[in-house]
Amino acid sequence: xxxxxxxxxxxxxxxxxxxxxxxxxxxxxxxxxxxxxxxxxxxxxxxxxxxxxxxxxxxxxxxxxxxxxxxxxxxxxxxxxxxxxxxxxxxxxxxxxxxxxxxxxxxxxxxxxxxxxxxxxxxxxxxxxxxxxxxxxxxxxxxxxxxxxxxxxxxxxxxxxxxxxxxxxxxxxxxxxxxxxxxxxxxxxxxxxxxxxxxxxxxxxxxxxxxxxxxxxxxxxxxxxxxxxxxxxxxxxxxxxxxxxxxxxxxxxxxxxxxxxxxxxxxxxxxxxxxxxxxxxxxxxxxxxxxxxxxxxxxxxxxxxxxxxxxxxxxxxxxxxxxxxxxxxxxxxxxxxxxxxxxxxxxxxxxxxxxxxxxxxxxxxxxxxxxxxxxxxxxxxxxxxxxxxxxxxxxxxxxxxxxxxxxxxxxxxxxxxxxxxxxxxxxxxxxxxxxxxxxxxxxxxxxxxxxxxx
Ligand code: LEU
Numbered sequence: 001x002x003x004x005x006x007x008x009x010x011x012x013x014x015x016x017x018x019x020x021x022x023x024x025x026x027x028x029x030x031x032x033x034x035x036x037x038x039x040x041x042x043x044x045x046x047x048x049x050x051x052x053x054x055x056x057x058x059x060x061x062x063x064x065x066x067x068x069x070x071x072x073x074x075x076x077x078x079x080x081x082x083x084x085x086x087x088x089x090x091x092x093x094x095x096x097x098x099x100x101x102x103x104x105x106x107x108x109x110x111x112x113x114x115x116x117x118x119x120x121x122x123x124x125x126x127x128x129x130x131x132x133x134x135x136x137x138x139x140x141x142x143x144x145x146x147x148x149x150x151x152x153x154x155x156x157x158x159x160x161x162x163x164x165x166x167x168x169x170x171x172x173x174x175x176x177x178x179x180x181x182x183x184x185x186x187x188x189x190x191x192x193x194x195x196x197x198x199x200x201x202x203x204x205x206x207x208x209x210x211x212x213x214x215x216x217x218x219x220x221x222x223x224x225x226x227x228x229x230x231x232x233x234x235x236x237x238x239x240x241x242x243x244x245x246x247x248x249x250x251x252x253x254x255x256x257x258x259x260x261x262x263x264x265x266x267x268x269x270x271x272x273x274x275x276x277x278x279x280x281x282x283x284x285x286x287x288x289x290x291x292x293x294x295x296x297x298x299x300x301x302x303x304x305x306x307x308x309x310x311x312x313x314x315x316x317x318x319x320x321x322x323x324x325x326x327x328x329x330x331x332x333x334x335x336x337x338x339x340x341x342x343x344x345x346x347x348x349x350x351x352x353x354x355x356x357x358x359x360x361x362x363x364x365x366x367x368x369x370x371x372x373x374x375x376x377x378x379x380x381x382x383x384x385x386x387x388x389x390x391x392x393x394x395x396x397x398x399x400x401x402x403x404x405x406x407x408x409x410x411x412x413x414x415x416x417x418x419x420x421x422x423x424x425x426x427x428x429x430x431x432x433x434x435x436x437x438x439x440x441x442x443x444x445x446x447x448x449x450x451x452x453x454x
Contacts, residue, residue, distance in 0.1 A: 026323075
């Protein structure tokens with residue numbers, strides 16, 4: 001049967017392939033671009049600690065829930081709920097995920113485009129002997145242009161489209177397996193350089209010595225939203241990938257490995273960035289440009305910096321690709337299975353629609369900067385609505401679905417495939433998805449939106 005036929009579904013071929021693809025989805029711009037920048041905006045260590053708490057108590061159990069829903073249903077995010085809860089409104093949870101995936105990819109492609117530009121800037125040695133201020137204006141001038149950032153964004157979307165057309169096994173799995181480990185190595189090298197800079201200590205303090213009085217409701221909501229964003233949760237991605245996981249795989253172990261890898265890489269990225277931020281006198285709260293402004297300073301100050309900067313931005317782009325394909329796959333799987341169209345057409349359609357919205361995200365950095373809603377430009381608005389609203393809401397319903405609608409017996413049956421189930425661990429998992437995750441999400445969500453204060 002051909003890969004495009006609707007009755008044959010793709011599957012990941014090996015255990016390593018599953019982990020590489022899921023970790024490839026999780027590890028991306030979220031870890032290296034967004035995590036340091038929002039940690040800077042929300043004041044450092046206190047934000048990090050809250051984020052880590054959310055990862056452990058909410059992110060990990062929801063990741064396992066998504067894998068379970070995906071593997072059991074063998075369907076796209078929307079179809080999964082239709083299959084597991086026929087005739088019920090649960091399918092709208094899947095719809096929420098598809099909508100979030102659509103929104104996220106439109107601005108994600110823009111940032112990935114910036115990364116492509118920085119590969120080129122590295123190759124042409126454009127950072128050489130520039131001051132931190134000059135590197136700052138270099139970034140701002142670039143993203144405000146109406147032309148080049150869009151060219152790069154569209155090129156990135158085309159690459160994403162090409163890989164998704166090839167399909168899961170030959171496209172997604174193969175690339176993720178080779179490139180992820182190289183990225184980790186480069187970040188480690190950057191860490192060593194950053195923590196040996198003069199004045200690095202202040203940056204490490206900022207990242208690891210919490211001052212909880214600095215935390216705001218908005219900051220806590222952003223930490224929650226980012227836990228979802230970084231682990232690729234609430235957007236249908238891991239339901240869709242879960243549907244390609246074979247029954248011989250141990251889902252709990254995979255979820256744990258992916259969560260740990262994702263979190264470690266974010267922290268390593270923070271260790272590369274914050275010491276340098278302080279050493280070069282950059283504002284930690286400078287926003288989306290933080291990584292693009294800080295790291296070129298570091299590259300200038302290290303032996304082989306020219307070479308490392310090329311490699312870093314190249315791998316950042318690849319990390320973005322292994323994430324973007326997983327987001328596009330959500331929309332494509334939905335189009336294929338619900339609208340009954342072939343993979344190729346579904347992919348082209350989805351890419352075109354997302355890329356067009358992306359063009360407006362890019363323009364909202366410059367030409368359309370003044371057009372704001374709630375004080376946010378179009379790019380920030382899509383980011384805020386998806387990460388801080390749609391993803392936590394999706395997560396809330398997923399945990400309710402697994403914890404209350406499905407219940408212990410069905411969970412145990414699915415998790416027992418490919419693994420021995422440890423009874424007390426199962427009880428902990430059920431307790432988390434039944435009470436802690438939905439309760440905490442509801443409180444943080446309402447508090448962050450200013451519905452109540454305490
Ligand atoms: N988890 C990804 C990242 O951290 C993003 C997600 C939207 C696929 O970059």
